[in-house]
Amino acid sequence: MDFQTADKAFIREINKSTILKVIREKGPISRADIAKLTGLNPATVTNNVNILLEADIITETGIGDSSGGRKPILLELNKNAFYAIGVDMGLKRARAALINLCGEIIKSIDMPYGNSIDEKDVIKRIIELVNALLDVRNIDKNKILGIGIGVHGIVNPVEGISIYAPKFGWKDVAIKDIFEKEFRMPVLIDNDVRVMALGEKWFGNAKSAKDFVFINVGSGIGSAIVINGDIYRGSLYGAGEIGHISIAENGPKCNCGNFGCLEVMASGTALEKRVIHDINLGKESIIPKLAGDDLSKITGEIIYEAAKLNDKLALDALYDVGSCLGYAVSNLINILNPEIIIIGGGVARAGDFVLKPLCDTAHKKSMEHLSQRVRILPSYLNENCGIIGAATLILNDLFEGSQK
Incomplete structure (x- = not known):
């Protein structure tokens, strides 16, 4: 199979003027405002805009407000150009x-x-x-x-x-x-x-942030660190392995070989194991009924549904997951001092059942000056x-x- 892909060199040549980037980030925007933001002279902006229009990469989308004289024509990215x-x-x-x-x-x-x-x-x-x-x-x-x-x-x-x-x-x-x-x-x-x-x-809750951390809490737990707008990968591409921070010295053994790692305490898999263990100990819960009396079918979604029905076992389990995550997040706040921490993944979609204890613990365990300024948010893009x-x-x- 062979497809002729778009001429990236051509687009990059245009993009050297930063005009395409400004239109993507700020559009709809006028030619005059592009010139102000980029520092380019109006003639250069007009010439490059004409090339972009001819290539159908951008489009004229309407008329803007005038501060005197003719009303400006607004430009925006042609979202279906590529x-x-x-x-x-x-x-x-x-x-x-x-x-x-x-x-x-x-x-x-x-x-x-x-x-x-x-x-x-x-x-x-x-x-x-x-x-x-x-x-x-x-x-x-x-x-x-x-x-x-x-x-x-x-x-x-x-x-x-x-x-x-x-x-x-x-x-x-x-x-x-x-x-x-x-x-x-x-x-x-x-x-x-x-x-x-x-x-x-690009498209979510970190559009305005230069320094932020994204934490994914699913079957495993990982994070990504963004510093001054750039993703930090580490010298061996291993930066962000937050799932293997030890938070419980006598906790379960992790597949990395250590004990009490965040991943074995607060991941989706850990949540399911903890709930099944508690049920086998005889703790009362509606979770088995929701799972069709088959404990092997218990999932994070079922635990979340039980929590919404005020099931104590589910509420306690999700609270503990949030608290464990909060301890790890407090370390990130103290070490990296990010503007935003974004929580994504299946467990994070349990909403305030997890996010409230997470935020409470993170703010309590981190330096007050830093914790007051950081925002902890769920993923905007969610499951996508x-x-x-x-x-x-x-x-x-x-x-x-x-x-x-």
Whole structure:
């Protein structure tokens, strides 16, 4: 399969003037305001805007207010000028989506891996997902800029290699090369939580923040650190492994070999194990009934539903998860002093049952001056954070010229 992708060099050449970036971030905006924001002279702005209009990358969208003289024509990004494909390579299933330049999902598909997490089987499933998206009607395939993929574990985004995916048992898988050979279009990969942070930076709750942390609380727990607008990956691409901060010296053993890690105390898997353990001890709860009297079918969603029905076991379990997360968040506040901390993932979608004890503990355990100024927010992109963030790898490369 071979698609002629958009001429990124052409767009980047235009983008050197920063005009396209300003229109994306500030539009609808007038030519005069672009000149003020960029410091470019009006003639340069007009010439570049005309090129962008002719290429159909931007569009004239209406008339603005006048401060005297003719009313200005407003410009904004043509959101459907180009598209990107995002793939969230989850632990049990993969999701993929086709998104436009404004982060809107045109079509999304998900597919479970089944019983195999073998490298070839998982990649085969994801190739099937991408092919299904490429068959979307009324979409010009030449407008698809590339494929972005979020992969759990340690990832080298420069070479496009999954260095170590612990839940899959993968080591040194050349994901970028595999998908570029298959689809003959640009492919970018990064750690799954970092792409979520990138999605929130572009389209979510971190648009105005230069320093923030994104924490994903699902089957595992990971984080992404953004400093001065750039994602911090660490010297060996392992920055952000918050799930392996030890918060309980005598806690359960983690798969990393240590005891009492945040991941074994507060992840979705830990929550389910804790609830099943309590039920087996004879604690009363409506959770077994909600699970059809099959404890193996207890999920975070069922525990959340029980909490909404005021089930004490569910309420206590979610409260403890929030408190554990709060201890870890307090460390982040003290060490990094971020403007915002964003909580995403399945457990985080339990709302105030988790977020309230998390915030209370984080503020109590961190330095008062720092905790008063940090905002702790749920993910704006919610369950679509992974796929939108992965596609944003491609958009970021287009507009910024590098993975930031």
